[in-house]
Amino acid sequence: MSRQEGSPVPHVCVVGAGIAGLRCATILVSYGLKVTILEARERIGGRVGKREDSNELGYPLDMYAVSPVARGPNWIYTSSGEDHPIMKLARQAGASLHRWSDSIRLFGSNGNPVEPTRALRLQNLVWSFFEDSFRYSAEHGPEIPISASLYEFVQKCIAECDVSDDDRELLVGLSEIWGNYTGDPIQKQSLKYAWTEMVCSGDEYFVTSDFSSILAKAAEGLLEMANIHLGAKVTHVRSQASANETMRRVEIGTHGGELWSFDEVVITCPLGWLKMNQQAFEPPLDSRLVESFDAISVGHLEKVYITFPKAFWRCEAGEQENLLDHTIWLSPRYAPHTNPFCWPLEAYDLAAYGPKSSYPTLLMYTFGDLSAHISSIVHHHPDRETQYTLLDRFFEPYYSRLPHYNLNNPDCRPKGYLATKWRYDELAGYGSYCNMQVGIDRANEHIHRIQNGMLERGILFAGEHAAPTEERGTVAGAWMSGEMVAEKLLAKYGRIYHPDCLRLVHSK
Numbered sequence: 001m002s003r004q005e006g007s008p009v010p011h012v013c014v015v016g017a018g019i020a021g022l023r024c025a026t027i028l029v030s031y032g033l034k035v036t037i038l039e040a041r042e043r044i045g046g047r048v049g050k051r052e053d054s055n056e057l058g059y060p061l062d063m064y065a066v067s068p069v070a071r072g073p074n075w076i077y078t079s080s081g082e083d084h085p086i087m088k089l090a091r092q093a094g095a096s097l098h099r100w101s102d103s104i105r106l107f108g109s110n111g112n113p114v115e116p117t118r119a120l121r122l123q124n125l126v127w128s129f130f131e132d133s134f135r136y137s138a139e140h141g142p143e144i145p146i147s148a149s150l151y152e153f154v155q156k157c158i159a160e161c162d163v164s165d166d167d168r169e170l171l172v173g174l175s176e177i178w179g180n181y182t183g184d185p186i187q188k189q190s191l192k193y194a195w196t197e198m199v200c201s202g203d204e205y206f207v208t209s210d211f212s213s214i215l216a217k218a219a220e221g222l223l224e225m226a227n228i229h230l231g232a233k234v235t236h237v238r239s240q241a242s243a244n245e246t247m248r249r250v251e252i253g254t255h256g257g258e259l260w261s262f263d264e265v266v267i268t269c270p271l272g273w274l275k276m277n278q279q280a281f282e283p284p285l286d287s288r289l290v291e292s293f294d295a296i297s298v299g300h301l302e303k304v305y306i307t308f309p310k311a312f313w314r315c316e317a318g319e320q321e322n323l324l325d326h327t328i329w330l331s332p333r334y335a336p337h338t339n340p341f342c343w344p345l346e347a348y349d350l351a352a353y354g355p356k357s358s359y360p361t362l363l364m365y366t367f368g369d370l371s372a373h374i375s376s377i378v379h380h381h382p383d384r385e386t387q388y389t390l391l392d393r394f395f396e397p398y399y400s401r402l403p404h405y406n407l408n409n410p411d412c413r414p415k416g417y418l419a420t421k422w423r424y425d426e427l428a429g430y431g432s433y434c435n436m437q438v439g440i441d442r443a444n445e446h447i448h449r450i451q452n453g454m455l456e457r458g459i460l461f462a463g464e465h466a467a468p469t470e471e472r473g474t475v476a477g478a479w480m481s482g483e484m485v486a487e488k489l490l491a492k493y494g495r496i497y498h499p500d501c502l503r504l505v506h507s508k
Contacts, residue, residue: 009034010493013252013260014226015234016268018046019475020462022218023482024266025226031495035226036262038254040233040427044219047270047428048211048475074303074363076205077474086214086476087205093213097205098353105324107401108170109342111334116324122167126174129157130197137194146441148191151175173330173344179367180346182435182473183299193436193443196469206348208357218479232256233427237265238282239457250458264458264492266485268478271465272298272429286454292446296465298431302371304364304419306395310411311351311360313402325352327362327402335397343370345398362399375421391417433473434465447472451484455492460485 010033014021017039025035076097078084090097106119114122133153137144158171178186181197207214222228238251252260267274274293278285285293314323327349331342343366350361366374374394381387392414399405405412422428436443447469453460462485467477487497 010263010489011036012489013038013250013262013265014268015237015252015265016040016046016463017044017219017228017230018268018463018478019048019215019218020464020466020478020482020485021046021266021268022215022222023479024268024462024486025482026218026222027483027486027497028489029222029225031490031497033489033493036260037226037228038232038234038252038260039228039230042230044223044228044230045211045215046268047422048215074207076207076476078203078205084476085479086474089214089217090205090207093217095211095213096208096353096357098208098357099203099205100325100348100352101323103324103326105327105402106170106174107327107329107332107398109173109331109333111329111332111397111401113401114170118167119170122170123174125161125163126154126158126171129154129175130178132157133191133194134198135195137191138198141192141195144192146190146192146439149187149438150178150189150191150194151185151187153191153194154178154186170330174328176331176344177328177346180301180365183301183367183371183432184297184435184437185368188297188437190436190438190440190443193440196436196443196472198470208350208353232258234269234280236280236282237267237459239265239454239459240283241456262458264460264489266460266462266489268462268482270298270427270429270431270463271296271434272431273427274461274465275429281459289449289454292449295440295443295446296434297437297440298429299433299435300367300371300423301432302366302375302420302422304366304374304391304395304417305361306364306399306417307359307361307415308411308413309360309415311349311358312404312406312409312411313349313399314351315404323352325349329398329401332397338394338397341369343368343373345370347398364395372423374419375423378419378421379424388414388417391419435473444469451481453485455488460488 012028012033012035014025014035014037017037021037022044025037029035076084076086076090078087082088102120103116104119104123105116106114108114133150136153154175155172158168158175163171176186178189182189233255234252235255236253240249250262250265252262252265271293275298278290325348327347329345331344332339333342345364345366347362347364350359350363352358374391377390378387381390422432423430447466450461450466462478462481464473464478464481466481467474468480471477471480490497
């Protein structure tokens with residue numbers, strides 16, 4: 001079926017109804033442009049949304065595996081304070097936010113707990129090394145070889161600091177947890193572009209439920225003003241440069257055989273999808289743009305929610321105990337049969353939220369080969385009973401080291417597991433969010449090239465991979481990239497974007 005709609009109003013297609021697409025579409029519609037959104041999923045939100053099976057654990061869960069220096073919508077890093085766009089949305093939506101304490105429960109590679117004050121001191125020290133790497137990268141970037149890794153820099157800092165050999169070993173282990181910020185091991189991360197990870201500054205807030213209220217606020221009013229088509233998976237994008245601005249010149253085809261014609265198209269698909277679907281563009285994308293897509297890496301961060309009948313690791317009412325909300329198990333050597341590679345683990349205690357919104361749940365973060373292993377279990381064993389058995393066999397050596405654990409106490413046995421598997425999600429690009437790995441060169445050029453898109457062919461790109469450097473890899477970055485693209489299109493059609501004067505109006 002072919003759809004050709006004649007109208008003096010510019011008609012823009014936004015491919016993808018994630019945060020970037022929603023923001024871009026909202027701005028364009030508010031300035032009178034006609035907007036059609038094509039979303040491959042049967043819902044809006046992209047990698048933000050509620051797991052339909054999360055009710056098995058008794059409460060809704062966000063299922064975005066992006067994180068950190070952007071850990072996805074679980075986290076809001078307020079580098080710009082209350083002016084941070086996602087913080088504004090959260091406040092407007094009345095979302096419940098939590099701030100974690102600085103305390104840490106740390107287990108060494110032998111499984112023994114580290115005294116909390118010592119653990120906190122070491123955590124602060126290793127974080128200071130990361131901050132040093134950001135500054136060094138920003139100041140000496142041009143002279144740093146592309147082969148230099150963030151890991152080498154941090155290990156040099158650890159080797160030179162005045163600590164005991166035991167503390168040095170713990171510092172090395174703590175540095176490897178950096179993988180939960182980027183989705184890939186620290187050994188793969190570029191030192192030359194470590195400065196691009198400075199996003200994780202400012203106060204950190206954690207969204208205590210799913211992101212649905214923030215998503216609803218982001219889409220407020222848009223659903224009535226734009227044409228939104230769910231389940232519309234784009235299969236090809238045909239375009240041509242034309243001096244005649246009145247001609248529809250970008251054709252979109254979907255898996256259902258529909259053909260659409262637009263003046264402009266904004267592609268908000270994840271970077272991983274763009275890497276694997278370059279053949280969808282006719283004629284082929286500019287070779288330099290392809291080079292930029294290929295140069296930036298896609299991380300693999302996954303989450304596992306482990307829910308218990310009770311938060312057994314917390315003391316009973318009336319007892320006094322130093323509550324530690326954040327737990328790390330460093331390179332465990334005590335589980336050789338299930339974790340022979342000694343992958344480290346990290347968890348946050350969702351029972352720390354407070355009496356009104358707490359859950360007896362541990363939220364585990366995994367990256368790299370560990371996330372591949374856990375995702376493989378979930379993907380290849382859809383049967384819940386088998387999945388539970390295999391996951392519990394892996395995680396039991398870790399939660400069993402928490403305080404008050406008793407093998408014979410049913411409160412100490414998980415009630416259920418729920419894990420993300422973005423690695424197997426085609427629409428997510430089989431990954432989480434972008435990062436800069438060893439070997440990349442001219443990263444700034446690559447980012448700017450993606451941000452510039454191919455305006456002469458009516459094709460622009462938005463998403464966390466096209467975000468301003470200070471928010472790359474985050475939900476706020478996706479939001480900002482949507483704004484940037486909308487501003488470009490408004491300028492092309494003689495409209496001036498005023499962020500403070502945004503309002504939805506009907507297209508004429």
